[in-house]
Amino acid sequence: MNTNFDPVAVNRSSTNETPGYMSGFGNSFETEALPGALPIGRNSPQRCAYGLYAEQLSGSPFTAPRGANERSWLYRIRPSVRHSGRFVKADARLWRTAPCLEHDMPIAQLRWDPTPIPEDELTFVQSVRTMTTAGDAHTQVGMAAHIYLITKSMVDQHFYNADGEMLFVPQEGSLRFVTEFGVIDAEPGEIAVIPRGVKFRVEIPSGPARGYLCENYGGAFTLPERGPIGANCLANSRDFLTPVAAYEDDDKPTELFVKWGGALWSTALPHSPIDVVAWHGNYAPCKYDLRTFSPIGAIGFDHPDPSIFTVLTSPSEIAGTANIDFVIFPERWAVAENTFRPPWYHMNIMSEFMGLIYGVYDAKPQGFLPGGISLHNCMLPHGPDREAFDHASKTELKPVKLTGTMAFMFETRFPQRVTEYAATSDALQDDYADCWQGLERRFDPTKP
Numbered sequence: 458m459n460t461n462f463d464p465v466a467v468n469r470s471s472t473n474e475t476p477g478y479m480s481g482f483g484n485s486f487e488t489e490a491l492p493g494a495l496p497i498g499r500n501s502p503q504r505c506a507y508g509l510y511a512e513q514l515s516g517s518p519f520t521a522p523r524g525a526n527e528r529s530w531l532y533r534i535r536p537s538v539r540h541s542g543r544f545v546k547a548d549a550r551l552w553r554t555a556p557c558l559e560h561d562m563p564i565a566q567l568r569w570d571p572t573p574i575p576e577d578e579l580t581f582v583q584s585v586r587t588m589t590t591a592g593d594a595h596t597q598v599g600m601a602a603h604i605y606l607i608t609k610s611m612v613d614q615h616f617y618n619a620d621g622e623m624l625f626v627p628q629e630g631s632l633r634f635v636t637e638f639g640v641i642d643a644e645p646g647e648i649a650v651i652p653r654g655v656k657f658r659v660e661i662p663s664g665p666a667r668g669y670l671c672e673n674y675g676g677a678f679t680l681p682e683r684g685p686i687g688a689n690c691l692a693n694s695r696d697f698l699t700p701v702a703a704y705e706d707d708d709k710p711t712e713l714f715v716k717w718g719g720a721l722w723s724t725a726l727p728h729s730p731i732d733v734v735a736w737h738g739n740y741a742p743c744k745y746d747l748r749t750f751s752p753i754g755a756i757g758f759d760h761p762d763p764s765i766f767t768v769l770t771s772p773s774e775i776a777g778t779a780n781i782d783f784v785i786f787p788e789r790w791a792v793a794e795n796t797f798r799p800p801w802y803h804m805n806i807m808s809e810f811m812g813l814i815y816g817v818y819d820a821k822p823q824g825f826l827p828g829g830i831s832l833h834n835c836m837l838p839h840g841p842d843r844e845a846f847d848h849a850s851k852t853e854l855k856p857v858k859l860t861g862t863m864a865f866m867f868e869t870r871f872p873q874r875v876t877e878y879a880a881t882s883d884a885l886q887d888d889y890a891d892c893w894q895g896l897e898r899r900f901d902p903t904k905p
């Protein structure tokens with residue numbers, strides 16, 4: 458895995474296997490896999506080229522303000538309505554949807570070890586295990602945080618999620634998303650965002666894969682405002698990559714799974730739904746290399762709020778109060794003078810689900826492992842463990858580079874409820890809160 462950003466190593470272009478990407482975030486893209494497949498100057502001609510059907514996929518209400526209005530036009534071999542018409546309930550296994558009140562976990566700071574990848578054959582849909590849920594999918598607010606442990610590619614199977622948009626954070630093994638819009642390859646260090654309603658299958662070209670998944674029931678992820686930072690840095694639009702059109706003309710029957718209303722359903726399709734020959738619009742999947750994030754930080758003193766590391770935000774109706782912030786802690790220099798450099802001790806209204814993709818997280822040098830999880834819910838105190846406190850209080854404050862590290866946070870305004878699976882998982886650490894027990898009294902009124 459390449460933990461350092463090397464622009465040459467970033468796969469932005471075509472390979473023999475995947476047709477390539479277009480650069481930009483939320484652009485009005487247009488792409489066609491056959492010349493002339495895309496109607497010019499109109500969306501819905503009387504007859505589409507090549508006998509294609511025109512279909513609109515909207516991710517926002519038609520009348521959403523322009524900046525939040527998302528839709529694409531797809532030109533496909535068969536319209537999406539060509540399913541069997543009958544949906545049957547499928548086994549959602551450990552995939553849960555908010556509100557999920559199955560477990561009444563006592564309030565606590567929680568931490569899980571990485572969950573080993575099982576031996577059994579598990580496709581993406583079978584492999585999702587929900588750790589936390591927040592809000593209510595039925596009212597399109599909140600989120601769920603899952604892990605996935607995939608050991609088998611989806612073959613003649615596809616999936617779409619009507620309940621939410623999906624933000625994939627690969628931690629081990631790469632994922633190939635064969636989507637209606639084109640093909641995305643994402644490796645650890647990269648993320649992929651699949652909007653609500655987009656059909657796809659997940660393949661594992663390099664073997665078993667483990668990672669994190671945020672299911673966003675609320676407003677679509679978008680770039681945060683930069684405010685006084687200006688027009689550059691943090692996540693730059695051009696580093697988001699959306700696939701060019703690529704289609705399958707395949708009449709093999711396929712099973713289509715749909716997550717809808719908090720349940721998993723399945724129906725039969727007589728053909729591959731990856732049959733979009735051309736598309737245009739601003740509602741499309743994308744990937745982003747987290748190593749292209751340009752962090753802004755304290756170059757004087759003090760420790761800024763972690764919102765400076767926001768990659769994507771899912772807004773709520775209240776300005777500045779995110780449904781979800783996706784925040785990363787990438788490689789960076791720590792240079793602040795006369796400063797306790799790791800995160801301060803804190804209690805926050807937002808609830809923090811953290812994962813580690815690789816390396817060491819500065820506030821938790823022990824016990825928070827790549828593939829592991831910590832959960833610091835609304836108003837539950839947390840901060841550096843004893844070891845991190847001691848080190849940061851005594852260390853010489855010369856410039857230090859935090860290298861080879863990538864932690865992240867799904868931070869939501871809603872308290873996160875722990876699922877039965879998460880609460881009973883062997884990976885749950887029973888001694889996590891002890892990491893702060895060694896923080897003894899240091900007060901001495903005679904020593905200012």
Ligand SMILES: O=C(O)Cc1cc(O)ccc1O
Nearest residue numbers: 762763799800801809820839
């Ligand atoms: O709790 C954490 O480790 C995440 C975090 C990091 C930081 O730099 C400031 C606040 C915060 O919640």
Ligand SMILES: [Fe+2]
Nearest residue numbers: 803809833839
């Ligand atoms: Fe925190």
